Amino acid sequence: MVFSDLYFLYFFLPLCLCLYFITKKPAIRNLVLIAFSLYFYSWGEPIWVVLLIISSVIDYINGLVIDKFRGKPQAKVAVIWSLIANLGILFFFKYSGFFIENINNIFSLSLDVPKFNIPIGISFYTFQTISYTIDCYWGKVKTQKNFFRFLMYVSLFPQLVAGPIVRYQTIAEEIDNRSTSIEDISYGFSRIITGLAKKVVIADNISPIILSLFGDKKDGYVNLFSENTACVGGMWLGAMLVGLEYYFDFSGYSDMAIGLGRIFGFHFNENFNYPFVCKTIQEFWQRWHISLGEFFRDYLLYIPIFGKRRKYFSLFLVWFCTGFWHGASWNFIIWGLYYGIFIFIEQLLGKKKLKKVPQFILQIYTKFVIIFGFGIFYFENSKALGYFIKSAFGTTGLKLLNISLKNIFFNNIWLILVALLLSLPIIPTIRKTMLSRKDTAFVYRTSAIVCNFALLILSSVLLIAKENHPFLYYNF
Amino acid sequence: MNNKQKSMEVKGFRVIDDPRKSKSKNNSKSLEVTKIRVLKEPAPQEPTPKPELPKIVRPKGTWDDITPEDMADALMVDALGGSMIKKHGKWVSYEKNQSNIRETTIIIGNPTQQEMQEQAFDGDTEQTPTFEEEYIFERLNPIENAENIKPETPEYVQYNNNLNNLNNFEISQNPQEYQEPSPPIYIGKHVRKPNEQSDNDNTKENEDNFDDIWGSSELPKKSKQSDQTEKSKPKEKIKKSRLSAEKKFAIANVIGLGIFGFAVCLCLLVLPREQGFIKTENRNYTEKPTFSISSWFDKSYSAQMDKYYTDTVPHKEFFKQAGNKFCSLFGFSPDKVEIVAPIKQETSSLKQDNSSQIISQPENSSESSIESSNTESNIESSSEFSLPDPAEVTMNSGIMVVGDDENVRAMEIYGGGMEYGLKYAEYLNKYKEQLGANINVYNMCCPTACAYYTPQNYKDQIADTKSHIDNISKNLSGVLNVDAYSALAQHTDEYIYSRTDHHWQPLGAYYAAQEFAKVAGVDFSELNNKNYETKVKEGFTGTLYGFCQNELLKKYPDTFTYYEPKSEYQTTYYSTSFTNPQKSVLFFENAQSINTYSTFLGKDEEIAQIDNLENKNSRTLVIFKDSFGNALVPFLVNSFEHIYVCDIRYFNINAIDFINEVKATDLLFAVSMFSCSGEKINYIENNRLH
Known part of the structure; x- marks a missing residue:
């Protein structure tokens, strides 16, 4: 089940809210959430829901072991076991095919390549359980003694399938005890609708433009290679649109997750903070998919296993992992390391030197790096990736611009402009200025409600009218 | 107001607490104290009596301008020794040194949405702070230098609202010119009180503190409450009407959207679904799947149910046209030529x-x-x-x-x-x-x-x-x-x-x-x-x-x-x-x-x-x-x-x-x-x- 689906919005969610709010006892509310979460997950993964439960059981027990043997070697064993189990599950389902393929290529063997369908959301929930066990071990969170509460944390449907990676410590108190005010529900509704509109109105309509510029993985990126339609400008426009699509898709999903969480009384951390206003690449990653960046930072970058050289070695390790986490494909690894290189350079230069560089140069530099990065991100086969990189710099003899690019651009010009504008923090600025005065605050709040309705209706109509696209981050 | 102006004259600094009244003197030596004063404000109706000392830094900027290292520098907290955790949009640092453990809440720059909602209506009243205010903090030296400081001449540190200058504190030493300021408003969270007996039994104390800070689930809740009371008490009167105004909108929003959502939900369940043949697409509407164990486990039931739910919406054709009409607003065709992306049909x-x-x-x-x-x-x-x-x-x-x-x-x-x-x-x-x-x-x-x-x-x-x-x-x-x-x-x-x-x-x-x-x-x-x-x-x-x-x-x-x-x-x-x-x-x-x-x-x-x-x-x-x-x-x-x-x-x-x-x-x-x-x-x- 996906959030941007009529069945979810107008069947699952109302039912879930009804049952949740007519029950008053926290324990029963938790059970309602567990039941609906498992229903939600098994809708898409009727078999692998077992894996989710097994994973929860393992880490629940690990937590108990760590608690009992705190400071003793048994606790260490439990952490290591948790890492092995979780990363093992992740590796087995997500990466085994990739590794065997590569081993076959390198040693020219012909081992059977296992073809698993990656269980939805496995990259997210394994990371969540890892964070729980490690935090237990480090003593940052109190061990959860109640299995159902722990299962609720792992399976919580707002954040289950495509993040954000909500750490146990973020919602630890709220798992045990939480309440919802009417403001929370109002905020949650608004947030859900914002996210839905981002996804359905913007992201889903950008995707056909990308398709006509590049094609996609399934058709082997035909349009990228087409001599008649491809041009250098198209490469850059396409890469930029990929960035916008992913931003609106994934931040829309995160908005919905945060909004849903808030309705049930959970405060998730923000996952996106207008990444495109960044002045450095470092800053970009502090604004883009924040939960993932923080996860790697806290659990990988700062573990002192690399001694004093951690800065350099672990930096690249983190970026390798960030890339690889996105998918078992070389382009994601290249993509991760690509960012690693720029961050490495920025760290070498230091903050002070970067400060001296004029603003607009930093802006151009970051946008250039980011857009090209999304180009790398998009092409999962090496031939297309190579061709894109060469063409983007005009070395394949393509024209700079052509009429089909002109056409594609003007056919969608308003959509692209609106998407670009909304990727900048315009709405927060408006909100801030309008809320600072009483009369404008009234206007703001009224129009916010009107917008909620308009966007909800528009999104619903588009959901009916168009073929459904699942969220992009379901693939990861 | 007088207070503020006077303090402005002092070397251009708008400070400051009376150092002699600072409780830091009384505290255990091992405690590092940093306080924040909110400026430009007259005294609140009632001072906030706080047994513990908060440590709050609220510079301008946004969360993401700041890396944990910056933060660690700023607070002299080693990010490796202690740890920084982002909690509800605030950085919380935990530091453990020999004798005590300290929790510090740092609120930086732009307020979180929740805070902003709480504060939104306060902006137009002069008594209450907005988030744009400058904040200044005072820092006493850590333990090593504690003996060097004479209580009469503490250091006053102005914070420049710029994180990168965190290390360049400007210091003035003129307590004489200093006038008693208004009692400070503390914006921020509860801080753990250092254990007074820490000197006596180091190791045991450590462990206790550890458990207490990391393990107690009541702690954050308590702090939340104290946070709320702190904020709301001084402006209870103002807030009452404001909150209700805000609440009104929240209620309107929830009820409106709720009714709409449930109405649509009911319509979709009750109204007759489209069925039969679609001329424009030359296919039949998706049929309602029948549940069986096998269709559940091979995902065909859920897939078809999703499809059925969207596909057979009453008046589908109308919605389809409306959707297409909306999409035609995305741009224009410069040469009367439109190129339609290849459409993948199932x-x-x-x-x-x-x-x-x-x-x-x-x-x-x-x-x-x-x-x-x-x-x-x-x-x-x-x-x-x-x-x-x-x-x-x-x-x-x-x-x-x-x-x-x-x-x-x-x-x-x-x-x-x-x-x-x-x-x-x-x-x-x-x-x-x-x-x-x-x-x-x-x-x-x-x-x-x-x-x-x-x-x-x-x-x-x-x-x-x-x-x-x-x-x-x-x-x-x-x-x-x-x-x-x-x-x-x-x-x-x-x-x-x-x-x-x-x-x-x-x-x-x-x-x-x-x-x-x-x-x-x-x-x-x-x-x-x-x-x-x-x-x-x-x-x-x-x-x-x-x-x-x-x-x-x-x-x-x-x-x-x-x-x-x-x-x-x-x-x-x-x-x-x-x-x-x-x-x-x-x-x-x-x-x-x-x-x-x-x-x-x-x-x-x-x-x-x-x-x-x-x-x-x-x-x-x-x-x-x-x-x-x-x-x-x-x-x-x-x-x-x-x-x-x-x-x-x-x-x-x-x-x-x-x-x-x-x-x-x-x-x-x-x-x-x-x-x-x-x-x-x-x-x-x-x-x-x-």
Whole structure:
């Protein structure tokens, strides 16, 4: 089940809210959430829901072991076991095919390549359980003694399938005890609708433009290679649109997750903070998919296993992992390391030197790096990736611009402009200025409600009218 | 206000707490204290008595300007020794040193949304702080230097609102000029009190603290409460009305959206769902799945349920049009040309049985004598019409929609493929070689609309049809080429191509057939009332409309004019293995809307045999075709005694054997440009090798 689906919005969610709010006892509310979460997950993964439960059981027990043997070697064993189990599950389902393929290529063997369908959301929930066990071990969170509460944390449907990676410590108190005010529900509704509109109105309509510029993985990126339609400008426009699509898709999903969480009384951390206003690449990653960046930072970058050289070695390790986490494909690894290189350079230069560089140069530099990065991100086969990189710099003899690019651009010009504008923090600025005065605050709040309705209706109509696209981050 | 101004005079600093009153003196030596004062504010109604000392830094900037290292620098907290955790949008640092543990809440820059909502209405009252205020903090030296500090001359540190200057504190030492400030407002969170006895029992204390800080789940809750009371108490009066105003909106929002959501939910559950056949998409609405254990576990139940829920929404057509209308606002077409992205259709769903749309038995209006109706219904019922499968329409490059109003025309964009063309010629040569001199082999590449109707400035965006045809014809040896391209080029101002469909109009096929008859040297029945009966079908919105759903195309549909030969002939259909003959008709009059082109032969798959009962010229033509070839057949009925029509894509026996078996004298390959310069040429080769 996906959030941007009529069945979810107008069947699952109302039912879930009804049952949740007519029950008053926290324990029963938790059970309602567990039941609906498992229903939600098994809708898409009727078999692998077992894996989710097994994973929860393992880490629940690990937590108990760590608690009992705190400071003793048994606790260490439990952490290591948790890492092995979780990363093992992740590796087995997500990466085994990739590794065997590569081993076959390198040693020219012909081992059977296992073809698993990656269980939805496995990259997210394994990371969540890892964070729980490690935090237990480090003593940052109190061990959860109640299995159902722990299962609720792992399976919580707002954040289950495509993040954000909500750490146990973020919602630890709220798992045990939480309440919802009417403001929370109002905020949650608004947030859900914002996210839905981002996804359905913007992201889903950008995707056909990308398709006509590049094609996609399934058709082997035909349009990228087409001599008649491809041009250098198209490469850059396409890469930029990929960035916008992913931003609106994934931040829309995160908005919905945060909004849903808030309705049930959970405060998730923000996952996106207008990444495109960044002045450095470092800053970009502090604004883009924040939960993932923080996860790697806290659990990988700062573990002192690399001694004093951690800065350099672990930096690249983190970026390798960030890339690889996105998918078992070389382009994601290249993509991760690509960012690693720029961050490495920025760290070498230091903050002070970067400060001296004029603003607009930093802006151009970051946008250039980011857009090209999304180009790398998009092409999962090496031939297309190579061709894109060469063409983007005009070395394949393509024209700079052509009429089909002109056409594609003007056919969608308003959509692209609106998407670009909304990727900048315009709405927060408006909100801030309008809320600072009483009369404008009234206007703001009224129009916010009107917008909620308009966007909800528009999104619903588009959901009916168009073929459904699942969220992009379901693939990861 | 006085306080503030006075403090402003002090070396330009707007500070500060009375150091002599600072509680730091009384605290355990090991405690590092940092305090924050909110400036520009007069005293709140009541001071906030706090037993513990908060440590709050609120510089300007946003959260993400700050890395944990920055933060650690700022607070002299080693990020490795202690740890920074982002909690509800605030950084909380935990530091453990020898004697105590400290929790510090740091609130930076832009407020979180929640905070802002709480603060939103406070902005217009002068008594309360807004987040833009400057904050200043005072820092006492850590323990190592504690002895060096004389209590009379503490350091006053101004915070520059700039994180990068955190290390460059400006310091003033003039307590004398200092006036008693208003009691401070603490914005921030609860701070753990250092354990007073820490000096006595270090190790044990440590552990206790550890558990207390990390383990206690009440701690954060408590702090939340204290936070709230701190904030709300001084402005209780103001907040009461404000909050209710805000709450009103929240309630309105929740109730409004809630009612809307539940109403839609109910409507979707109760109102009758759409069902049956969708004309514009030429398929049936998704049916409600039935639950079973197996369908649950193979995900088919959930997938179909999702689909059913969206697909059969009442008044689906209305919503579809509304959605399309909205999407047409995204931009404009600079040259009246719109390029529609290739649309991926799920063929599986389109091919679902559409039993309700089975074309009923045709009226026996044609002169061909058909006896049993069993055979007809048989062949009809298997005639499922659907959008051409993607193999038929190469949608890779998309669809180009040109022109305005009644001239609007959708065309497939032809991508070309010279190497395929070469191979195609080679394959045809093999047929000729194998069949020998007695059987004439012809090639007709049927151009598509974009060969003639692409606007001049878009010509280089599509592959050139003429050069592709020349490429093929040059490489034929022994195979006679039928130049349909030139034949049609003379008639481009006539209605030879459908505007909403990827096929040609029967008239276009007529000119191509005429050219073929010339090459083959057979008689040809000119198009007139004596030879043909003209029939017209209005409102033909074809496949290209189905793919791109362009509003204009729907508004100006095609007229499908076709011509039934008046001569006497009979039509027999066989399976793809040339078995199971069944007599039926050549024209399926009930074919309509998107499938109108299927008027000819009904569908592509079967092998059709047309025997002319008047013409005895003992020539037998075998046509290997794709769907373009279907329209040729009626015009060739009078020219050959027997015609066998086979589709290259659905042919399950050896083509050479078949040709010999039916004693063919002529063999025509009539395929569209997409088929003769694409992957589909392999069908032709495979048919020969079956």
